[in-house]
Amino acid sequence: MDLQLQDKVILVSGGAKGIGGAISRGLIEEGAIPVIIDPSDVEGKELVDLAKGKALHLKKRLFSPADAEGVVQEALAKYGRIDGLVNNAGTNDGVGLEKGSPEAFLQSLEKNVGHYYFLAHYALEALKKSKGAILNISSKTAVTGQGNTSGYVAAKGAQLALTREWAVELLPYHIRVNALVPAEVYTPMYATWIQSFPNPEEKLDEISRRVPLQNRMTTAEEIAAMALFLLSQKASHITGQHIFVDGGYTHLDRAL
Ligand code: NAP
Secondary structure, eight states, X not given: OOOOOTTOEEEEETOXXXXXXXXXXXXXXXXXXXXXXXXXXXXXXHHHHHTTTOSEEEXXXXXXXXXXXXXXXXXXXXXXXXXXXXXXXXXXXXXXXXXXOHHHHHHHHIIIIIHHHHHHHHHHHHHHHHTOEXXXXXXXXXXXXXXXXXXXXXXXXXXXXXXXXXXXXXXXXXXXXXXXXXXXBOSHHHHHHHTTSSSHHHHHHHHHHTOTXXXXXXXHHHHHHHHHHHHSGGGTTOOXXXXXXXXXXXXXXXXX
16 A cells, blocks of 8 residues: 655654654655654664655654744754644653642643644644644553553543544644554553563563453554554545554453
8 A cells, every 4th residue: 555655744753762763664664754853862863864864853852832833843944844743752650649749740741741732733834734634642541541640641631632622623624633542562661661560571471461462562563554544645534533553452351
């Protein structure tokens, strides 16, 4: 299938490592131009090298509206267009009800959902011109909970709600907005989280065995494959959807 993503300029927040890294790599393989917004030096450079320069790495940890406005302006200054936005950057920062504070909760929301809105806001005029697509990477924790991570989960839930809200608001511009919902994907963030258990390998094995399809984690490449499809014109009549790429983890019976 030709996804017709050649030369499309796609912003990918957190696009150097993990799920975002796989999406950037997939875009490069399709001949698209990822704008990788991510503080990770080494991985960002590797991707630009892989793309033989047909990619832009903006070394930035998004937080404020000015951060988002700045990266959108840099992308437009270099390429003059934006065809897609992948809101992906996030951190499961463990701000719970017991181990947390109101200040930490608000900061977690800003870190995890603030820049989803900021990037969409500042990229909107360019996306209207290109009739582009927005993809929000959420998490199954938005619908299952996880415990001890109120800020992250509230942000992930907000991303699902905003997907529907923006899909409606942007209908007149033919801008499609979808959410992709992963569950268990072995990425640098996941590796850090699993290390927080007393027996990380046992815990990883236990979780993998509970994934209904093939008793294994989803790969970042499997997430990226759906992301590329949703960004492409092959998904031209799909909008406002929450798409679970999780081997059945969220919806199928895990006791079997
Ligand atoms: P990851 O391994 O930590 O990779 C994320 C990348 O984004 C890292 O390079 C990180 O840099 C960067 N980043 C983090 N915050 C940023 C910010 N504010 N601005 C710019 N870059 C930022 O994470 P991942 O597991 O791939 O997760 C990606 C997305 O998938 C997140 O939204 C996460 O909630 C979602 N998700 C993941 C899983 C999973 O199983 N892995 C499950 C459900 C949902 P640093 O490393 O320097 O922070």
